[in-house]
Amino acid sequence: xxxxxxxxxxxxxxxxxxxxxxxxxxxxxxxxxxxxxxxxxxxxxxxxxxxxxxxxxxxxxxxxxxxxxxxxxxxxxxxxxxxxxxxxxxxxxxxxxxxxxxxxxxxxxxxxxxxxxxxxxxxxxxxxxxxxxxxxxxxxxxxxxxxxxxxxxxxxxxxxxxxxxxxxxxxxxxxxxxxxxxxxxxxxxxxxxxxxxxxxxxxxxxxxxxxxxxxxxxxxxxxxxxxxxxxxxxxxxxxxxxxxxxxxxxxxxxxxxxxxxxxxxxxxxxxxxxxxxxxxxxxxxxxxxxxxxxxxxx
Numbered sequence: 001x002x003x004x005x006x007x008x009x010x011x012x013x014x015x016x017x018x019x020x021x022x023x024x025x026x027x028x029x030x031x032x033x034x035x036x037x038x039x040x041x042x043x044x045x046x047x048x049x050x051x052x053x054x055x056x057x058x059x060x061x062x063x064x065x066x067x068x069x070x071x072x073x074x075x076x077x078x079x080x081x082x083x084x085x086x087x088x089x090x091x092x093x094x095x096x097x098x099x100x101x102x103x104x105x106x107x108x109x110x111x112x113x114x115x116x117x118x119x120x121x122x123x124x125x126x127x128x129x130x131x132x133x134x135x136x137x138x139x140x141x142x143x144x145x146x147x148x149x150x151x152x153x154x155x156x157x158x159x160x161x162x163x164x165x166x167x168x169x170x171x172x173x174x175x176x177x178x179x180x181x182x183x184x185x186x187x188x189x190x191x192x193x194x195x196x197x198x199x200x201x202x203x204x205x206x207x208x209x210x211x212x213x214x215x216x217x218x219x220x221x222x223x224x225x226x227x228x229x230x231x232x233x234x235x236x237x238x239x240x241x242x243x244x245x246x247x248x249x250x251x252x253x254x255x256x257x258x259x260x261x262x263x264x265x266x267x268x269x270x271x272x273x274x275x276x277x278x279x280x281x282x283x284x285x286x287x288x289x290x291x292x293x294x295x296x297x298x
Contacts, residue, residue, distance in 0.1 A: 016231055017256070017261055018222070022219040023082055026219050029208070029212040032084050033195065034202070036080040037195045038220050040192045040195060041224070042224025044185065059179075071191040072194045074161065075190070076195050077194075079228075094154055094258065096281065097158070103125045103158075106121050106124065108159070127280055128280070130280055131280030158251075181233050184233045187236075235250075
């Protein structure tokens with residue numbers, strides 16, 4: 001992997017690690033659907049401005065509808081699920097659950113995209129799920145139904161990411177590929193259109209008690225513009241450069257940042273559960289990536 005791709009991975013991990021901090025600030029204040037909707041809509045608006053300033057030609061190569069659909073899978077549903085999780089889970093927990101994305105990618109690749117499922121990969125998936133179980137059963141957060149629902153929401157989001165990585169590579173890279181900036185814009189537009197009716201109904205019939213103060217809206221701008229708009233440009237560029245499974249490994253780098261931001265800025269408690277769960281997930285990822293590397297050299 002090129003040094004520049006490594007830098008992109010590290011930068012993306014730091015940015016996405018901060019997204020869990022922002023969601024933890026926003027979601028308890030304004031609710032799940034407003035958080036998800038404003039995240040993707042602000043990102044779409046930011047990308048529109050970015051592309052206008054950079055004078056990017058709007059040539060989707062006949063893939064516009066495809067990118068919109070991909071946005072639902074890759075952004076709309078995950079943004080909603082992580083907003084659900086942010087109601088009950090500390091930012092560090094959500095970041096560690098997010099690290100299961102490559103494991104979901106292995107399962108999805110084997111089941112739906114003709115990727116070879118070796119015993120070592122299966123062992124990696126099992127070890128990763130054990131890490132998730134350890135994380136939910138120990139630590140400063142009590143194991144109860146809300147915690148379980150938050151964990152399941154995170155896992156549903158990572159499942160969507162797993163599908164989206166393979167679908168993006170299959171749908172967008174054919175016939176010469178698609179500019180990563182256009183791919184990010186289309187994805188955010190698709191997610192915005194998907195969430196708009198749900199947000200409208202919730203705002204009309206169950207509006208939040210408060211729309212938050214300046215800290216909430218500053219966090220929304222950071223979440224939408226930096227952690228979503230800019231981050232997805234990097235993500236789609238990495239998909240083209242290094243492929244879906246290796247791109248998903250950025251989630252392995254996210255937990256240290258997520259835990260760090262949560263501890264430093266939200267005073268979230270640290271426990272051995274972070275270490276135990278994180279080490280198990282790290283071992284699972286090592287198994288998955290080591291197998292991929294060996295297979296490539298054979």
